[in-house]
Amino acid sequence: MTYTPPTLDTFGYLTEDGANYLLGIMVGNESCVDRYYLALSAVVPTVHNSAEDLEEPQAADYARLPGTAAIDWMAYGGAVFNDVDLTFTATSDWGQVRGWALLDSPAGGRVLFAGFFAEPVELVAGAVTYPRGSLAVAMSVMDWAISPEGT
Amino acid sequence: MAGFITSDGAVYLARLATQRVLPPAQYWLTLTRSVPAPFLSTEELDEIDAPDYARAPIAADGLSWAASGTTVANTVEVLWGVPGADWGDVQGWALLDSPQGGSVLYGGDLGITWTIGAGMQPVMAPGQLNLSITVSSWALEI
Numbered sequence: 001m002t003y004t005p006p007t008l009d010t011f012g013y014l015t016e017d018g019a020n021y022l023l024g025i026m027v028g029n030e031s032c033v034d035r036y037y038l039a040l041s042a043v044v045p046t047v048h049n050s051a052e053d054l055e056e057p058q059a060a061d062y063a064r065l066p067g068t069a070a071i072d073w074m075a076y077g078g079a080v081f082n083d084v085d086l087t088f089t090a091t092s093d094w095g096q097v098r099g100w101a102l103l104d105s106p107a108g109g110r111v112l113f114a115g116f117f118a119e120p121v122e123l124v125a126g127a128v129t130y131p132r133g134s135l136a137v138a139m140s141v142m143d144w145a146i147s148p149e150g151t
Numbered sequence: 152m153a154g155f156i157t158s159d160g161a162v163y164l165a166r167l168a169t170q171r172v173l174p175p176a177q178y179w180l181t182l183t184r185s186v187p188a189p190f191l192s193t194e195e196l197d198e199i200d201a202p203d204y205a206r207a208p209i210a211a212d213g214l215s216w217a218a219s220g221t222t223v224a225n226t227v228e229v230l231w232g233v234p235g236a237d238w239g240d241v242q243g244w245a246l247l248d249s250p251q252g253g254s255v256l257y258g259g260d261l262g263i264t265w266t267i268g269a270g271m272q273p274v275m276a277p278g279q280l281n282l283s284i285t286v287s288s289w290a291l292e293i
């Protein structure tokens with residue numbers, strides 16, 4: 001099975017851990033990770049979720065997608081999108097997934113970005129590809145806040 | 152005193168997260184006579200133009216900022232020079248990546264008109280500069 005994700009009908013967001021991560025990179029409290037790991041989830045992750053809150057497929061052949069190096073994500077304007085095709089290959093049925101998450105570890109770790117599919121996706125044996133440019137995170141500059149207090 | 156990330160700031164964070172740039176050794180905080188807009192370039196900033204005015208540095212070294220949830224705050228004083236003459240009124244501020252020129256990463260409204268006279272060294276105390284991210288503001292499309 002080759003599944004092509006729909007366009008413009010699924011949405012995602014930066015999580016609290018993701019916000020902490022970005023600010024940490026910016027001010028030198030931590031370094032940008034070398035790799036991001038894409039996970040699928042039976043439940044839609046929230047902005048507060050940890051990795052333990054995800055319901056990833058339990059199939060033996062499921063693993064978070066490796067090889068998503070940070071450099072494989074492209075910055076374009078205020079958006080980030082995958083700059084390479086991202087493909088899961090299943091040899092068994094993985095069940096239904098409703099959401100996805102981008103983490104900083106192949107197991108456990110922090111949920112940095114997350115999203116949901118407009119419609120649940122039933123994953124059967126085969127390949128699931130997210131083509132280059134199909135995962136995009138856009139920033140809304142007006143909703144971010146920084147404030148010097150007490151001046 | 153609400154502030155905002157600028158369009159250049161959003162680009163900058165996106166590039167940081169994808170290893171297109173590395174954070175600088177330090178950032179630079181400037182005072183402006185009017186409140187900057189989110190889409191300003193550095194040339195459009197209404198900075199103090201006194202001959203002895205310079206942007207104030209703050210390091211990006213893992214020691215000068217402390218994180219709390221989705222906010223980081225300065226742990227060290229941000230010090231401008233001592234004005235030799237009046238610098239006048241300021242109403243806004245901006246965080247940049249360079250002592251001159253550079254990109255405006257964040258901007259904001261001081262919420263007051265701050266009159267800086269000769270000998271009045273502006274200082275931002277630890278904890279007064281807060282950088283926050285509103286997580287619900289991101290949208291992702293597949």
